[in-house]
Amino acid sequence: MQLLENRIIADGRIIEGDILKVDSFLNHNTDIPFVWKLAEELHRLYSDCDVTKILTIEASGIAIASLTALCFGVPMLFAKKSRSSNITGEVFSSSAHSYTHGCDNNIIVSKRFLGKDDKVLIVDDFLARGSALSALWDITEQSGAETVGAGIIIEKEYQGGGDLLRGKGLRIESLAKIKSMSMENGIEFCG
Amino acid sequence: MQLLENRIIADGRIIEGDILKVDSFLNHNTDIPFVWKLAEELHRLYSDCDVTKILTIEASGIAIASLTALCFGVPMLFAKKSRSSNITGEVFSSSAHSYTHGCDNNIIVSKRFLGKDDKVLIVDDFLARGSALSALWDITEQSGAETVGAGIIIEKEYQGGGDLLRGKGLRIESLAKIKSMSMENGIEFCG
Numbered sequence: 309m310q311l312l313e314n315r316i317i318a319d320g321r322i323i324e325g326d327i328l329k330v331d332s333f334l335n336h337n338t339d340i341p342f343v344w345k346l347a348e349e350l351h352r353l354y355s356d357c358d359v360t361k362i363l364t365i366e367a368s369g370i371a372i373a374s375l376t377a378l379c380f381g382v383p384m385l386f387a388k389k390s391r392s393s394n395i396t397g398e399v400f401s402s403s404a405h406s407y408t409h410g411c412d413n414n415i416i417v418s419k420r421f422l423g424k425d426d427k428v429l430i431v432d433d434f435l436a437r438g439s440a441l442s443a444l445w446d447i448t449e450q451s452g453a454e455t456v457g458a459g460i461i462i463e464k465e466y467q468g469g470g471d472l473l474r475g476k477g478l479r480i481e482s483l484a485k486i487k488s489m490s491m492e493n494g495i496e497f498c499g
Numbered sequence: 500m501q502l503l504e505n506r507i508i509a510d511g512r513i514i515e516g517d518i519l520k521v522d523s524f525l526n527h528n529t530d531i532p533f534v535w536k537l538a539e540e541l542h543r544l545y546s547d548c549d550v551t552k553i554l555t556i557e558a559s560g561i562a563i564a565s566l567t568a569l570c571f572g573v574p575m576l577f578a579k580k581s582r583s584s585n586i587t588g589e590v591f592s593s594s595a596h597s598y599t600h601g602c603d604n605n606i607i608v609s610k611r612f613l614g615k616d617d618k619v620l621i622v623d624d625f626l627a628r629g630s631a632l633s634a635l636w637d638i639t640e641q642s643g644a645e646t647v648g649a650g651i652i653i654e655k656e657y658q659g660g661g662d663l664l665r666g667k668g669l670r671i672e673s674l675a676k677i678k679s680m681s682m683e684n685g686i687e688f689c690g
Contacts, residue, residue, distance in 0.1 A: 337612035338575045340553075340568040362531075366558035371575060374562040377531040378569075384529045384562060421528035 309349055309483040313497050322491050335368035335433055344375050346483055350459035351379035353481045357456040359429045361385055365415055365440055373431040387415040400450045404443035417447050424452035435460040438469020465498055500540055500674040504688050513682050526559035526624050535566050537674055541650035542570035544672045548647040550620045552576055556606055556631055564622040576612050580604040591641045595634035606634050615643035626651040629660020656689055
């Protein structure tokens, strides 16, 4: 998506640790009118899939997932990263490693909100090694719901998570795919 | 807001620890078409305030804050609960106690995204003792921005946080105000 690639070039910053900071428009200060255009594009890509629910993970996926859910006119369910006193009863759970924060997260979703009648679109801001997406997919499969696919804002294609999960049969649409990235040479997108 | 009160009566559940669970439509499984109506109401209440930014706190405030920001056509900035490797540089910070999770959170916002030219509407899902709202207000004041007010979905009025902050001069609009609540007698809203 050219609009998004242009914005990443203009406002993204590469910092140490192979991190692309897009906190000025995506995951801290969120340019909602801009993100709305991204949500509309995810809706266009999956418009014929009878999506009944958008699934994401707290916290930075929630904004794009909420706007995408608004486009589809369906609920947005966000997985939580640990059992808090506000989640009770039976849950689906899976484990995801966060390379950004250097820890494992047990992510959970209440069993009351996902089931075999659902057609789920998983939405997240980033896809790198695929740990979070793999865990969300696992949860959808546990519930008996149909996973129609994933909608990702920025995929770091060179980290391999996307191709790994595509190889296992998951449809993934990424609005920007980064082929390579370095502080010296900047960002190259996939053709 | 009658629509919201009806929904709380229909789908809210009171559990031990004075907790009102609205995870079926607000802060886990989020009924986005419904929350959109709440966002439109917050927009109506503050439509003449020249709002330039919506401020909230991760994670459960992000959905309502994103939809409210879409109504206003402005960015949504969410405070983070601890310094992660993805926040760099100078930050505004304040401390908030979470009674739900039984811990203190240091909440932070990058100084790059809030300043004296901003007119800030703070949005959150719950207001009880006012700890999170007070911390967000503190951060807005530190930045030199103007705080036009707060938009809250559910205020537990009997816990006193709202009146405390109103007494200090903060405009607070709550779409549902709970006067009393118990497992035995259910929910009574403020007249």
